[in-house]
Amino acid sequence: xxxxxxxxxxxxxxxxxxxxxxxxxxxxxxxxxxxxxxxxxxxxxxxxxxxxxxxxxxxxxxxxxxxxxxxxxxx
Numbered sequence: 001x002x003x004x005x006x007x008x009x010x011x012x013x014x015x016x017x018x019x020x021x022x023x024x025x026x027x028x029x030x031x032x033x034x035x036x037x038x039x040x041x042x043x044x045x046x047x048x049x050x051x052x053x054x055x056x057x058x059x060x061x062x063x064x065x066x067x068x069x070x071x072x073x074x075x
Contacts, residue, residue: 010021
């Protein structure tokens with residue numbers, strides 16, 4: 001099978017100067033996993049759950065932060 005032009009240049013440099021260019025290559029320092037945007041379903045579910053447990057459970061008897069006290073003013 002034929003060599004690529006880049007590989008021929010690398011072997012030529014290794015033969016003539018003794019310099020191995022492949023050792024100068026750096027490791028990949030960035031993430032290579034595929035990033036996907038959220039689907040419409042995921043966005044809706046995120047917004048639904050975002051404010052679901054806004055108030056701590058048990059702090060208020062029915063989970064509401066505000067309640068109305070009605071007094072009988074005619075008594």
